[in-house]
Amino acid sequence: MKGAFRTRGLVLHCTDFSETSQIVRVFTRDHGIVDVLAKGSRRPARASSSFPAPFDLGGWYDLNFRIRSTQLHLATESRLVEGFDHLRGNIAVWLEAVFALDLLRTLFSPGDPHPELLKESLQYLMLLGHGLGRRRLRNHFLQSLLGASGVLPNWNRCNECEAAIEGSAEVIIPAGLVCAGCSGSPSLHRVDATTRNYLACDWTREWGLVPSWEVPPEAVQAGWDLLRSLLLHHLERPPRSLRYLRV
Numbered sequence: 337m338k339g340a341f342r343t344r345g346l347v348l349h350c351t352d353f354s355e356t357s358q359i360v361r362v363f364t365r366d367h368g369i370v371d372v373l374a375k376g377s378r379r380p381a382r383a384s385s386s387f388p389a390p391f392d393l394g395g396w397y398d399l400n401f402r403i404r405s406t407q408l409h410l411a412t413e414s415r416l417v418e419g420f421d422h423l424r425g426n427i428a429v430w431l432e433a434v435f436a437l438d439l440l441r442t443l444f445s446p447g448d449p450h451p452e453l454l455k456e457s458l459q460y461l462m463l464l465g466h467g468l469g470r471r472r473l474r475n476h477f478l479q480s481l482l483g484a485s486g487v488l489p490n491w492n493r494c495n496e497c498e499a500a501i502e503g504s505a506e507v508i509i510p511a512g513l514v515c516a517g518c519s520g521s522p523s524l525h526r527v528d529a530t531t532r533n534y535l536a537c538d539w540t541r542e543w544g545l546v547p548s549w550e551v552p553p554e555a556v557q558a559g560w561d562l563l564r565s566l567l568l569h570h571l572e573r574p575p576r577s578l579r580y581l582r583v
């Protein structure tokens with residue numbers, strides 16, 4: 337990659353640098369994760385400025401940047417397209433968004449584009465702000481994230497004998513789901529039939545149908561416990577934002 341680029345991206349992290357600048361990690365549509373130095377982005381805005389305002393966590397921006405020889409590229413211009421302001425008025429919702437951004441930042445690195453996951457992340461942030469189905473939306477997002485990371489089990493099929501699973505099953509981390517016939521002693525992660533069905537349906541469900549979906553709260557909770565275990569196994573260390581979630 338060489339030269340100057342124009343793209344759109346979601347801000348996953350901002351660090352102040354000097355009195356006037358920021359270092360920003362952006363999940364871009366065309367190049368995956370990119371780190372940029374935005375010189376002067378913290379200065380008071382002028383209408384003509386390259387950066388009308390400082391970059392904000394969770395903002396969706398038009399971004400121009402120039403490739404440099406290091407991993408830290410140079411942002412040359414930005415414009416906010418969507419600030420997701422509706423997320424910032426409710427603390428429980430905002431902490432969910434911060435957790436999601438944190439996971440994207442931690443799990444993916446520059447040079448590894450995931451355009452579908454970016455689309456899903458934007459859908460998630462959009463729906464999260466409506467205040468309905470926060471826990472179901474979080475589970476749905478985690479499934480997308482674990483799927484993109486290649487560590488999501490197939491909820492319908494035994495990983496050992498490949499038979500379709502009808503009832504409950506055991507989740508062997510990291511191998512996958514195994515049927516009652518193939519599992520030896522019960523593992524720590526038994527998944528009952530209701531929860532397994534919920535996760536299997538959720539995996540293919542459209543984002544827009546998630547918030548109003550009627551799922552037994554116990555299944556949503558059990559789904560979260562399971563997805564969190566898969567996530568924690570996959571991550572080197574749990575992100576601090578996990579502790580702040582209202583689960």
Ligand SMILES: [Zn+2]
Pocket residue numbers: 494495496497498499514515516517518519
């Ligand atoms: Zn089996």
